[in-house]
Amino acid sequence: MSGAARADRAVVHAGADEREWIAAAAASIARALGEALAAPGEVRLLLSGGTTPAPVYRALAAQSLDWSRVIVGLVDERDVEPEADGSNARLVRESLLRGQAADARFEPLRAAGQPLEQAVAKANARWPLAPVAVCVLGMGEDGHTASLFPGAANLAAVLASDEPYASIDARGCAVAGAFAHRISLTPAGMAQSAHRLLLIRGADKRAVFERALKEGEAGELPVRVALDLPGEPLHVYWCP
């Protein structure tokens, strides 16, 4: 995609500070869920992990919605036990599944003791249980989103996959750190979400995102996959 076309695929909501960022992002997710819940049946919310989104999830947990019809799933997970440090499931349990949102049904990606490939097969077999109303993405300073790391051994195959989830071999990718083996939503999975949000903070990530808006391969800065998908543009919530 050309740089000009890609720039049209993002709507950036810049908050003056953390407080504004949290309020705007949580309200946007709640609004999209509320719209989806106007139809009968269950809706799905897909959440990222990492160090950024917990304050937004805590604010979202206070929103009054029919949470009993919300299935919360994950965008990606590291190959760790559900209660381990670094587990995205643990982050979501501790930050979102409280207060009003305690009524939501949580479907983590990896069960205790489960081999990663089995977790991927199970996630793909049960997809999609309900329409995906919102997918909340993050981004690392290397331009990865979900667990789509630039330089991952199987990245090209995962970007081309038509399954919603895939395993990622991110050995050698510095930002993946100790968590080299992961399960990630693929572009095909992201494409099925009605709304996609990106939560980022700080000048460094803003600069990476501005680079991603320019012409270039998705494999270099995988966050580009979220810009290149058809449908609603990517809504980016940023603060310094």
Ligand SMILES: O=C1O[C@H](COP(=O)(O)O)[C@@H](O)[C@H](O)[C@H]1O
């Ligand atoms: O490893 C991950 O990284 C991204 C970005 O995380 P952050 O710590 O830089 O905010 C995150 O979106 C993803 O869910 C996570 O597994």
